Amino acid sequence: MGKRPMKKGNRFVSLRVKWAFGTAIGSMxxxxxxxxxxxxxxxxxxxxxxxxxxxxxxxxxxxxxxxxxxxxxxxxxxxxxxxxxxxxxxxxxxxxxxxxxxxxxxxxxxxxxxxxxxxxxxxxxxxxxxxxxxxxxxxxxxxxxxxxxxxxxxxxxxxxxxxxxxxxxxxxxxxxxxxxxxxQRIHLVCGLLMILVIIVTGLMGYFLSYILLRPLNDIHDTVVAVRNDPVKNIRVPEMHRHDELSELGQMVNEMLDQMQRYIEQQGQFVSDVSHELRTPITIIQGHVEMLDRWGKKDPKLLDSSIKAVLQETSRMNSLVQEMLDLSRAEEVEVQFKGSECVVNDVVTHVYNDYKMVHPDFMFMLDNDLKNKIKVPVYHDHLEQILIILCDNAVKYSTKRKEIHITLSRNLNSVEIGVQDFGEGIGPEDAKRVFDRFYRVDKARSRKKGGNGLGLAIAKRLVEGYHGTISLESSLGYGSLFRVTLPIVDEPKKKGKQN
The missing domain is CATH 3.30.450.20 (PAS domain)
Structure with a gap:
């Protein structure tokens, strides 16, 4: 194993030496x-x-x-x-x-x-x-x-x-x-035997620890390589041991996979934000420069430029707000731990709101729940998830303006479905639809006013509450989003309170 960086004044002592010393002392x-x-x-x-x-x-x-x-x-x-x-x-x-x-x-x-x-x-x-x-x-x-x-x-x-x-x-x-x-003879014999026991058990402990702790070398080398180059694609070799060290190696690999995903997402996020903000800033700068040259005396040009600036400013404001929502969604496990809400009430509330706001659409609610069911989700966040999915369904429903909302229960979870019969999404796009700033059709999405963050926010909120979100879609036939959330176990909760 390579050298470890140690604090000044501290001396590195191998775990094998400690193990051998401990074995010898215990045997003694x-x-x-x-x-x-x-x-x-x-x-x-x-x-x-x-x-x-x-x-x-x-x-x-x-x-x-x-x-x-x-x-x-x-x-x-x-x-x-x-x-x-x-x-x-x-x-x-x-x-x-x-x-x-x-x-x-x-x-x-x-x-x-x-x-x-x-x-x-x-x-x-x-x-x-x-x-x-x-x-x-x-x-x-x-x-x-x-x-x-x-x-x-x-x-x-x-x-x-x-x-x-x-x-x-x-x-x-x-x-x-x-x-x-x-x-005296007995003491001499016991002393010699004790020395022999210490030497033998110490050596046995050292070599046994060398065999058992050998995977730590692979874990150490992997961690050092990633420390020197965080984007390097290296992992701990697979161990066929079925013990704690094997689990540790697997956990290190999972942590490295997650870290690299975060690094890639961060890079993509910065790139996408730069790209998304560059366009409205360029448009605003162009209109302002045009007004500064000759548009001050032209009422039509002045009015057109002001509207364009206001429109781009509004879009930038929407983008920043969605970025803030996404940032808050990353912290739901800490900030909103222990939150609960009645899923029936939230779904019914959103359903009634959308029926009123979009009278040209036909909304249908299929509720299979007979009793009030609680889920461990903050009320406003569940409402936000449903609004994102319903907005997405309304936005991409062109010819057949019909949206179905379903509510059902499995053994230990509740499933919410939002289905539209609009444009649909292809298999390749369906894999990336939950990525940040991803749009299936950027030109058409821009006209519809999307920034590509809504579904990313919904996914992060759902996963933050230990749920799952999935998509089933086909081009020309519409899309079905399924949200699965765990159910609060009321009897167990009451038992704990008692």
Whole structure:
């Protein structure tokens, strides 16, 4: 994709990069949540096992000492050491001590066992302890701060099983070295996996966005080409994707088609206005120059020139008024939104007016509507549409002066028809009859006083109210204009108000 014009201080960041970054961040968050949950459960289980190991060792050592000594005088360093490392006799309770072997308990590098006498003097130790003695009446296991990290420390009072006399105190420390080694390995593995997940999902997100957003390149190139040359006939290539981007490309093409139509219509409008105004201005200028030379003293010439000037001025005034009407018709969707009128009343009113104004014509009204029907059109605009169509019918009815007006209803719309039996319009002219300033026969239209804007105004008004206007015509047989307008849904409207 080409470079985009950016505001000063802003930096362009590709949507693909944002998509890849967002995918990677999302995957990282999901992975972190899952990893933290699993690691927490795993480490909690490991910690429980270490605590159980400490508790088992305390039970084994305390039980052995309680069974081996009767009083304090026997509780010396040498005897305690021999007792703990001595192999049990073969006749001792079916080898139950082998199940909790002293050697296995004391050989655990994570455990440090220390035995104190009643005065708190150490009499036996398998290693250097990190915590001091705490005299306990029973047993307690605590987690405390060690030299490098937290450790488990268990305390228990030793009491002779035979005499019940207090012999001393037992302290067992679990340094949790194995536990923290496992935790470090888990953290390392999770960290490496998270990096791998971020890289893989980021790359997948980037390439997936590259594939999915490829049509944006075509849309961008098309828009840039039209920006550089608004009249260039270029469109977004057709996409066979059936998704939002395909709809966007289609909408861009429709917008460009509409824009080019507006550009062409604007150019044609300026050209036609210049042409239409040039003729009356030239005529007025010619008459004024003629009067300035020799017409001041000639009453007949003066009178003729004044009439010609007034006639052309009137035509220019009519042209300007119609141009203003056309300009206002472009804004009906905004200025007259929510307007309504009863179509029966408006059509009947126009019909009665034309019967009175044109007594030499035979007007017929065929009204198939049984009830009052409302259409979402401003009253004056609907009347203006009918006047334009009726004027056009009167203007081009030469021999058979008969005009039929019909009013009927479809499922969700009302149809108004205005039919004359005059000159008719050929197929080629019928396609352009709604264009601005277009006349079927310019010479005859000028004599009849037309500027070629009436039908263009009618079409814009009808379409502004979401209706349609069409023409059926044949040379020598007359024309039929059909106007279709949507019906205001009264029940729905009342339901909304309630």
């Amino acid at each position: 968050i999901i992975f972190l949540v899952l990893a933290l949950t699993l690691v927490s459960a795993f480490t909690t289980d490991l910690l429980r096992q270490e605590r159980h190991s400490l508790q088992t060792s305390m039970t084994t050592v305390a039980r052995h000492i309680d069974d081996s000594f009767q009083n304090e005088s026997q509780f010396t360093s040498r005897q305690v050491g021999q007792s703990l490392y001595e192999k049990p006799d073969s006749h001792d309770k079916d080898g139950s001590y082998y199940h909790h072997s002293m050697v296995q308990s004391l050989a655990n590098s994570n455990l440090t066992i220390k035995v104190y006498d009643r005065q708190g003097r150490p009499v036996f130790a398998t290693g250097k302890t990190q915590a001091g003695l705490k005299r306990q009446s029973g047993r307690s296991i605590q987690q405390t701060r060690g030299k490098f990290h937290k450790i488990y420390v268990g305390y228990q009072r030793l009491r002779s099983k035979q005499t019940g006399q207090t012999l001393g105190y037992l302290q067992v420390e679990n340094h949790l070295t194995s536990y923290y080694q496992h935790v």
